[in-house]
Amino acid sequence: MDKKLPILCFLILISDLCYGQNLNQEKANKIEGRKTGVYVQEGVFYKGGSMIKSAIQSIRRSGDSAKNQERVVIDFSTANTPQIYSYLSDSEKILYIDFFNTEIKDKKPELVNSTFVESVIFYPWKDNSLSMEIKLKEKVFCDLFYLESPGRMVIDMRKGL
DSSP: OTTHHHHHHHHHHHHHHTTSOOGGGSOEEEOBSSOOOOOBSSEEEEEOOOOOOEEEEEEEEEEEGGGTEEEEEEEESSSSOOOEEEEEETTTTEEEEEETTEEEOSSOOOOOSOSSEEEEEEEEETTTEEEEEEEESSOOEEEEEEETTTTEEEEEEESOO
């Protein structure tokens, strides 16, 4: 009996770990260099390419709250956009974005008067890369894409479809 209790406790502990999210099973969506018009409520997104050194210069928004639409644009200091990895969590209402080999130019940009965005938080990490969390006020559908010359990441948001 003494040997069975630790084994049982170990199995119970391991069984909880089996229910964690496995991003390897998520379909990774490529971030395109044009507007796709495909809005999703959750998913993993990436933009590959060469490792360029870049900086975020500003974040701006435009939109029409009456039409339940908003566009958030992240402006970069380079003509091209850096490598990007992103995860949109429907349950947490957060868009997580990692910008590789990217830093913040001068001061942290702020996003004001947003219809859907509650806050934007930056986390610098190794190799001058940067993580950004966009906390949303409510569940939204997003279309993520990038534009170049100058480099920009665009997030179109809609409430419901």
